[in-house]
Amino acid sequence: MSVRLEDVWFAYPGVPTDVLAGVSLAVGQGESVAVMGPSGRGKSTLLGVAGLILKPRVGQVLIDGQACTPRDAPQLLGRRVGWVLQAVNLLPRRTVLDNVTVPLLAMGWRRREAREVACDRLVEVGLDPADDREARTLSGGEAQRVGVARALAPGPVVLIADEPTANLDARTAALVGRALFSAAKQTALLLATHDEALGALADRIVRIGEPPELADGS
Template sequence: MVLAGLGHRFPRQPFLFRGVTATLLPNRVYALVGPSGSGKSTLLALLAGWLEPTEGRVHRTGVSRVGWVFQNPHGVARRTALDHVVLPLLVQGLTRRRARDRAQALLVEFGLGDAADREFAALSGGEAQRLMLARGIAARPDLFLVDEPTAQLDARTAARVSSTLAGLARAGTVVVVATHDAQTRAACTDTLDLVTAGVEPRPASGASGA
């Protein structure tokens, strides 16, 4: 997948970034970095095709299934953790029994084995976020966009999430991870820095060059 001269601005706002050009390959995990408010989540929305870029293009060759784990996890309050992961597997045509087995294995992989029967509303922030990751992976995306997956996790759990994302990439998925976390960034194979990649230095409005 190719990003060609991508730039974006919201109405009546300056450009967040411009001229972002990159080729994103399967088998790699890209860390999307930049300060808070620099446009990481916005760039993920452009990659997903949920938002049209102000300028430039996203060429999404070979990508039919896009998975996105949001910065703030949201699931169905009264549904169990297990059901959240079973659903995308049923959509793929697995039998209920095989879907449950696979879902349970994914939960264990994310350290949620004991939370399978708990309702979404009863999960902690970090548990809910890991559940969203497990659900996203269950859908076998070609492109997996993950927004701050480790922000609420302790270092050890974060390392486990990073290695699971690396495993997904090795299975052929393009993985893009927006993150502030140095450890998570270090676990990625490549870095896409919004500041160096595309933000045009913008003059303070009305100032004479301070």
């Protein structure tokens, strides 16, 4: 499995009850799982633990079979573990292509290889790599698709997407959702969403308010 949570318990400091209680969940390569449920029930917390941002009180997270903690985040985030957030943070005065290429160059990639991969990922999400507009001029949907391409460019084992269409209208959300699932088909995709249409694109839906589903990962 690409990412597995085993008997995870998590509580925020100063909060007497656990947000996550005995959660086990596995997402394999090429599989997509949508975590759905009401606000405040732990969807983002679950993604934060799986994406090595939050450390569970009990239990462990395995990435490709290796136990990982937030201590491993500097080596894994942006490389083996990618994130797509509802508010994508682009380089505002750089082009679409630059926004995907620059992070790869920062990782030590050669410029030619970085540009080729960036172009491929942008095409996959329906964007033109030759578009020379600055990122600050893009629509919300275009910016979000750049964020998806950027997250996928390094070839992550796991892609975490937290409410990636929350700030978009229904039509744009559908475009971004299709692009996300299409581009991430070789990756273990774990996303949280309130959007039933987006969740329906996933291989499995986990309802955060139903412990039996979380417990067996079905």
